[in-house]
Amino acid sequence: MSGLIHSLDIPTTASRKTRSRRDTSEACRDRASADLLKSVSMLTANERQALQRSAHSWSLRADMLDGVEHRAADKRV
Numbered sequence: 001m002s003g004l005i006h007s008l009d010i011p012t013t014a015s016r017k018t019r020s021r022r023d024t025s026e027a028c029r030d031r032a033s034a035d036l037l038k039s040v041s042m043l044t045a046n047e048r049q050a051l052q053r054s055a056h057s058w059s060l061r062a063d064m065l066d067g068v069e070h071r072a073a074d075k076r077v
Helices: 025-040 045-076
Strands: none
Touching: 025 045
């Protein structure tokens, strides 16, 4: 062979998936609060409303993740 093919180092253990902070209800609530705070300083109604909608969406996501986290915790017990 010409030496262009190298063996691949394949890990023998599976990597553990870690949940990013973005995937927690706490992080979503932080994002919602930040968007609401930013909305206060917006000059136009359109910018304000967009951030308010975003905050509402993040709050809904946080509520959903809360439910998932609680059900997962209940199953572990």
